[in-house]
Amino acid sequence: MVYQVITLVANGLKSTLTRLSGVFVAIFCVASVVFLFISVLSMLAGFSKTMSRTGQEDVAVIMRSGALSEVNSVLNVSDLPAMLAHPEIASEGDTKLASGQFYLVVELAKKNGQAVNVPMRGIEHEETALHPDFVLSAGRMFTRGTTEIVVGTAASGQFAGLELGNTVNIQGANWTVVGLFDDGGNVYESEIWADLQTMQAVFQHQDTLQSLRVKLTSPAVFDSYKAAIQGDPRFDLQVERETDYFSSHGSGLITLVQKTVDPLAMLMMVGAIFAALNATYASISTRMTEIATLRALGFTDGAMSLAVLLEAILVSLIGGLIGIGVSYLIVDGFLFSTMNGEAFSQLVFRFNVTPIIVAQGIAMALAIGLLSGLLQHGWRSELRFISRYAKRDSCSCSLPNQGIEQLWPIFWSRMKKDE
């Protein structure tokens, strides 16, 4: 049996050259489905990665209560000292590690000319202490009190005019890009950072800002700080852990994408199985005579089914690998930006083909091969028919018998006409 299967598979592989088009179709189908599957998954993965990498456990975000995102929040500058006078906030020497945030979206153009809303954040000098992964990849930090800006590498790659050394005009001021920063691949890399006071002055909001970020002495003191601020009768504020803020922030878009992707992926999977079945069917039906001959030579039904199954799996595996390869080449690292519904601002992230996604792609290819190989088992009756058929006179004709009978009168009438 094993020997028979090996022989059959080897034989099948040798004959692939003669039925190149059929095999090509099967491989192409599986490859394109796996490619689509991986692209969509890696988009989701890139998105969650960006979101999950954002935020520190020991950083608290203070916003006005009821605000769903920073862009909707307003704080009074005069209230800040009271928010900072708490022992839970870490300090360096005499300065508390806290940074007031002036946050809004500004309309800029993408590299393809499309107008989009890009987040711009006014920060205090202490901000970088709240970002352990912050590193300037080019240029320098902005000077306080000037209209210099630093731009996240993702934003710089995606939006026009944010390259190092460029100047952009926003709200009547010319902002010069003096540095590009990385922050561990998180949401902040989609932003423009400027000096808090300068932004307040330019936008004429000297006494308000959007939120306050504070570094706590440890993640554990968050609850006591939250209780202190939210219990303070002078304010109506909400305090969130930075990690929680971002995981809730992106969830809307991610569920939306996930919910749209699920039915698509399901349809793709079933569609691919049908396409692969098609190919398997074609490969069997072109080899009718071959199969019949092999049966006559004594190969068993089981061995032949198994050989077809193995061949189907092999073909879809090759297709799957090609799909993975193509998606790895084209899609991985692809910079992508879309609107984050709640804040009306752009979020930039990269497609991320992870090993898990690759494994899922391979599993999908195997499943397609397995299913289409197994389903052909159901065609055994047809196979038997094929073998009977192949034994018949080679001059036989596959027109339906009934059809031929009905053709005779027409045939005669044409003959007469020709005479």
Place this chain on the structure above:
Amino acid sequence: MPLLLKMTWQSMLRKPLRTILVMMTISFAFAIFGLADAIDNAFSGGRDLSQTKRLITNHKVSMTNTMPIHYGDQIAQLDGVTMVTHATWYGGYYQDERNPVTVFAVDAQKYIEIFDELVFADEQKSAFLSNISGAAVGRAMADQQGWQLGDRVQIHSNIWRTKHDTNVWDFEILAIFEGEDTNTETNLFLIHHDGFDETRSYGNYSAGWFSIKVEPSDTKEQLAIAAEIDALFANSESETKTATEQSFLESFSNQYADIGLVLKMVMGTVVATLLIVCASTITQSARERQRDFAVLQTMGFRVPWISTWIALESFFTVLIGAVLGIVMAMLFAGRLKVVFTELIPEVTIGFGDLAFGLMISAGVGLLAAILPMFELSNTPIVKTLSRR
């Protein structure tokens, strides 16, 4: 002709399994195509951006910034401007943060007049206009939230606060308006700007955007007015950016663009796969029947007749598969509607795009018939007959 159809039918039944397989492949491809297209439509606004004589003025920095309300009076002075109204984004949600409602605080009288695609019953309209703490709700939203005329609803705002330092406003639903046609967005909650401005604790005397009705219907002349408006406020503390309503909506929905790009990629790949599968199967099935064709030829059937036969067969296979697929896509799109209502107006299947897909696959069916025809007409019958 009846013979041709009968032959087509019988040759489709010749190998029913293969026919079904091809049909199913095509139907799934069409289902994916239709669904991706529907989602793409949803992300790109899905609405027919028909020509309106309206401009929209936003803050230049971004659409989320507000402008002084008196800008409206200055805009109204310009030549070619018929009427100006303003609106402000309220950032509303009902009961739960995850249940957002689109609330605009508007200059009601003029707003309703300018947006005449919102159809009011007369007595409801006057009830709404005469009570500045009332609200007018679109049919789509009323149905979705289960609201009736006369209901009192509490809408939270994630931006504004009342003078009593809460973020909840109380509104009585005094009117439920319909859309002029199905393309009109009625997932909308309108409140009076006056009542809102009196009770909000900051941002008073400002408006989110101005909608301007203009006389000329020619886009060039409209843009000239837009430029005049922006010139009015150049170098002020709040500079403006004015565009036609269509181009504003387009650029707003374009912000989701990259998702659209991915969906387009999905559609493109699916179509390519579809073409290859169809073409190869049809060609192969025709090849297998070369000898049948030769028999028919000896009986006096001409090559064009036989080719028509093959083409018809593939055309019907594609057609049936496509119809099945579209039905499937519609079923799935119905389920998706629920997911999208909060963000995007409508998940609609673009029948135009589907027709395009159908045309292409029918075209492929016909093309696939050409190859066997070529072979037939170039090979002597005897040779074809002796083929194995």
